[in-house]
Amino acid sequence: MFNATVQRIRTPAFKITKNCKSKDCHSVLYMIPHGRRFLSTSSCLYGKFLPRKKPRVVHEIAGLEPITYADRMHFVPGLAKPRFPPWDRGWKDPSHYTSPKLEDMPLHKDKPCYMFNQRTNVLEGVRQALWLSKSVIIKGLPAQILALAEDPANQIENQDERVQDAIKNSRLWDTTEPRPPRERFCPSLLHRLLHLCDGLQVMRPELAKRILAEKYSLAATWRRGEDVFQVRGQNGLLLNSMTPVPVLAGEEQIQSTADQALETFYPIAPTIDLQRTHIYQEKNDTGFREGYPYPHAHTLFLMEMGNTPKLFPEQLRAKMVMFAFGNALARAQALYGKEPRVLEKPIVVQSVATNGRLFQFVVFQLNTTDLQSDSGVKNLVWVDEDQPLYGFAKVWPFIKKKVVKVPAGLSGYQPNTFKKFLALYLHGAA
């Protein structure tokens, strides 16, 4: 039915009269979707049109040639409508372009590919992400990072005060409106916390060898069983560094993963909710060109603001695992080539996701790119779920029957969450 989605388009030239307001004449329409004309002002402005009825189906009878009025050059009632061969303009006119059918497109392949992009909301959550990336989960952060978190030498001075200030700035003092929306306070809080962590560069010069990158497009391809999978998309903030992240799990732990079985969830297939497409390109791209001074992906920061689309914590962790895996796999294929193999030097990518209050930490260690079979060495994932940074940050106190249940301002602050955040940031440089 809705072959084209309703989009806002610009005013056509012939509709711009001297009585039009200047804001209507922003730009002239030169692209009419599907070659249809809009016969009213509002449909011009909003691109909304009723779909055209399908033309009457004319059946061809083999052996019988219909007598058409083509040679008479005018309509003759009773004779058939002539069908002319499609006219080829000879050059590509962008405003009169009809895309070819799916089967005729150059990148069409018979074998479908299952794509995971930044809008995917997987049904089975982390279990599905573990199956897709052939990994084994360990609850809690690894010991090295926890040691970094507890070490008092790694703290910022007045750490708790400064973090609470950062929260109050982004949650309470950022706007004159009653409360800032999540799309505003979530990125604001994340950037303030990162800025706090950056302040440690004075003590540790290795922290200066990092850079934050936004809106980079990731592409990673792998095969699992008989299916092809890809991770694509612009996922979030990536902290790149000049030196790779040190390996967390020892050799024995990696070899012991070979004995653990991957969890399946019959009757649901692991390809559920992934975008199935026949038109794809098997691309492996870290998002940055060769010769980029900060080639190693260190930490991926994901922000969940509930708009594209709203993800529950389980699905958000799955998205973190998949994109961390995608980054690691793209890096491995850039370093070692596309041959599936067990890596001597495993690649570690960290990930932090937040919705403004709850933090999820994931550390992904890529041990092998041999993902075709279900057996053998597997990758490792450490997941720390649902760490609240604070309980409530209310502008007005929550009062029930004249008793203050939740006071105004910041309440329920948890210092451990920021310690873990800082530890993940310092990992590799301390």
Added chain:
Amino acid sequence: MSVGLLSRALSALSVSRAVSPQIASVSGVSAALTGSRGFMTSACVCQNRSLWKQREKYTVRPIGMKKTGGRDYTGRIVTHGIGGGHKQRYRMIDFQRLRYEPGREDQPIVEKVVEVRYDPCRSADIALVAGGSRKRWIIATETMEAGDVIRSSSTIGRMAVLAKEGDSHPLGALPIGTLINNLELLPGKGAQYIRAAGTCGVLLRKVNGTAIVQLPSKHQIQVLETCVATVGRVSNVDHNKRIIGKAGRNRWLGIRPSSGLWQRKGGWAGRKIRRLPPIKSFVTPAQ
């Protein structure tokens, strides 16, 4: 005929007398053969009203609905008492349980219930089931919960299957006396009967290649035994025991008040005690 009359009238008005169309229309010869062009007397009726339900591709996402208020395309009220009410979004329900996923036609259909929720468009609850790589909405049965595994099969064995609630089998495979719902009349058409909240039919007997089912209205029908039905009662069993409580709740449901005019009731009103009509058979003699 009207085209001919109009063209005659218009040619009478014009200065130059066109003789041939008049003669052609009077003698009853069609306009196409004599060379006069016809014209359309009615404007193309292409309205936006029913476009929300023209979607061919199945989706799990709820679709926005347009309310009709009991009015048809002319604008007149066809059904009284409909209008207003809370906004509703339509969730496409798959009434054909035996729909195979393209590429997996040889494997049995096993699905897991993800969620059972309220549907504003019907009295029964609906269940989101996921199997293979697809998700779909179906009508939930009485004790269906999230996490249950349900099967749909098309095989009719020699022995009757031990029917589990929520599974769907052809009528020929079920033991007689089972409570069924979502009954198909023709194999493969999709469930049309016994879909309301708390209803169930009873499989009375199996004769030759057909089965006789008693519907909730106590009518009996005869259908082919390859027609698929789901086992158990439809969910939301206490739906008929609910008390509306106030006129406002009826308005929230989209029910407008009836006309207050007192009318003498005729022979159609009042309780009737009659015998059941004969068994309606949906099996053609050729089958």
